[in-house]
């Protein structure tokens with residue numbers, strides 16, 4: 001059985017973009033692949049922030065995974081920082097990655113732009129991500145479009161290492177769904193919906209109240225036309241809402257255009273809001289059951305035990321190939 005793995009950062013309550021781009025894809029494929037999902041908390045400190053509680057966010061993210069439908073019987077769930085081997089392999093991989101490659105990463109360029117002071121971790125972040133993936137011989141990595149380049153780097157680094165030291169790593173494939181490739185910000189639909197966005201009105205978070213969600217969708221930026229028609233370039237706002245509606249209902253774009261051919265934007269937005277609220281209310285109901293439950297601790301203990309053994313075996317193999325004293 002092929003192996004699938006993904007991770008999300010606990011930098012804030014995850015967004016509808018994270019849910020559609022990564023979590024829903026994991027759920028869709030959890031019967032098909034041997035599945036691993038983790039909290040990427042080591043990645044969360046690359047850009048220093050004071051306004052979030054790493055520990056609380058980590059627990060909350062695990063509860064959200066479960067509430068969204070990540071089945072702990074079908075998935076190994078763990079916290080990245082608890083497994084020391086990820087950072088250890090990352091160092092070895094850093095020594096097989098070029099500065100030029102890392103400085104060309106879109107995310108690095110965007111986040112370091114105009115800044116004099118950013119951490120070395122912001123630059124080397126994709127290598128740690130490669131380590132997360134390669135340490136488990138991962139075949140499939142469900143991610144949103146913004147992370148595709150990082151998975152491609154993991155492939156390049158794995159191939160380079162294999163060529164130099166003999167076959168060691170599996171070459172991973174990104175899994176990017178056609179719908180959830182990129183959910184855009186509701187206020188500025190030319191920007192991706194992001195946890196770290198300054199304008200909260202553009203971002204739907206999985207723990208927002210139903211009222212907040214409705215308001216954000218009703219106020220979402222649209223064009224001056226009134227036709228519910230998918231056109232990413234000319235109608236980015238409406239196209240984004242169509243994409244959200246599509247990914248939550250499973251309907252095709254043509255079907256949606258047909259369904260709303262006699263509706264104005266207000267009516268369409270109301271339908272999108274109803275759909276999003278219904279899905280998120282269900283998640284929140286389950287979240288409340290999980291957040292204070294011991295089940296989280298049990299799941300994480302099992303996850304750590306299993307992944308630590310796997311990761312250690314891979315790191316030992318890597319060290320032998322390089323010739324470290326052991």
Ligand code: TYM
Pocket residue numbers: 005006007008009010017018019020021022040043128129132133141142143144145146147180181182183184192193194
């Ligand atoms: P992060 O926490 O930024 O995002 C988590 C996942 O959500 C996807 N995503 C989106 N998808 C669609 N529309 C959006 N607006 C949107 N915003 C975010 C991201 O593509 C991602 O799949 N580096 C990763 C975490 C990570 C990881 C890994 C992922 C660390 N190691 C190994 C996979 C495998 C990150 O920062 O994701």
